[in-house]
Amino acid sequence: MxxxxxxxxxxxxxxxxxxxxxxxxxxxxxxxxxxxxxxxxxxxxxxxxxxxxxxxxxxxxxxxxxxxxxxxxxxxxxxxxxxxxxxxxxxxxxxxxxxxxxxxxxxxxxxxxxxxxxxxxxxxxxxxxxxxxxxxxxxxxxxxxxxxxxxxxxGATGGDELSDRTLVDRGRLTDRQCEVLRTAYRMGYFERPRDANASAVADALDIAPSTFAEHLAAAQRKLLEETLAGN
Known part of the structure; x- marks a missing residue:
């Protein structure tokens, strides 16, 4: 047959x-x-x-x-x-x-x-x-x-295109790191061109610019590790 x-x-x-x-x-x-x-x-x-x-x-x-x-x-x-x-x-x-x-x-x-x-x-x-x-x-x-x-x-819900879903765990950030990110974001530090520079954000947080840079770098590293895990 x-x-x-x-x-x-x-x-x-x-x-x-x-x-x-x-x-x-x-x-x-x-x-x-x-x-x-x-x-x-x-x-x-x-x-x-x-x-x-x-x-x-x-x-x-x-x-x-x-x-x-x-x-x-x-x-x-x-x-x-x-x-x-x-x-x-x-x-x-x-x-x-x-x-x-x-x-x-x-x-x-x-x-x-x-x-x-x-x-x-x-x-x-x-x-x-x-x-x-x-x-x-x-x-x-x-x-x-x-x-x-x-x-x-x-996971993805089906269909021809599978979604690439990443959920960032904010629990990995310390309270201070969250505050630094939140303040920098609200002041436009991440805009292009920037609405506020590092010194302005540091002044708003009442910390030195070098301390702001350290907190920001640590927070960004944690977020990138979570986002790029397995890639």
């Missing part, structure tokens, strides 16, 4: 209903990377881990080696490689089963990105649906102090 007139294409694949979630985990307790981030200037990034026998090994990147090496109350970190602007470290500790990342992975939820800042573990998760996010929060209940969903992005 011939196949003329029949399409060789199968049924169109349904658009997935997945979500991208940014989760902040407070009070992890037993995570040395999170503990070290309390003394670190800016986020500790590139956090990943592996398990061998009863040992849990965590690797991460830090811009401030002194903060990591002088951190109190955490295991001694071994330096792996110096990358110039960052240094890669590793911690080895017993695998006690109370690791927040390990608990999430046991739900068949890979962690897309992990970082630590100011004593908070910040994770990016790609989940098949909102129910799985509820599972994650429930599994961490009683193990950590608090789980905060900082942002939630749904």
């Amino acid at each position: 011939g196949t003329e007139g029949k399409s060789s294409e199968g049924p169109a694949e349904a658009t997935p209903d997945g979500v991208r979630a940014g989760v902040a985990i407070h009070g992890t307790g037993n995570c040395p990377v999170v503990a070290a981030s309390n003394a670190h200037d800016g986020p500790i990034t590139g956090v990943n881990w592996t398990h061998a026998g009863d040992t849990h090994t965590e690797e991460f990147r830090a811009r401030d080696p002194d903060a990591v090496e002088d951190a109190e109350g955490v295991p001694s970190a071994s330096s792996v490689i110096d990358l110039g602007s960052e240094r890669v470290y590793r911690y080895d500790r017993p695998d006690d089963g109370a690791c927040a990342c390990r608990i999430i992975e046991e739900l068949d939820c890979p962690i897309a990105d992990a970082r630590a800042e100011d004593g908070v573990l910040l994770l990016t998760l790609h989940l098949p649906d909102l129910e799985r996010l509820r599972d994650v929060v429930s599994a961490l209940d009683g193990v950590v102090e608090r789980v905060e969903v900082r942002y939630l992005v749904h």
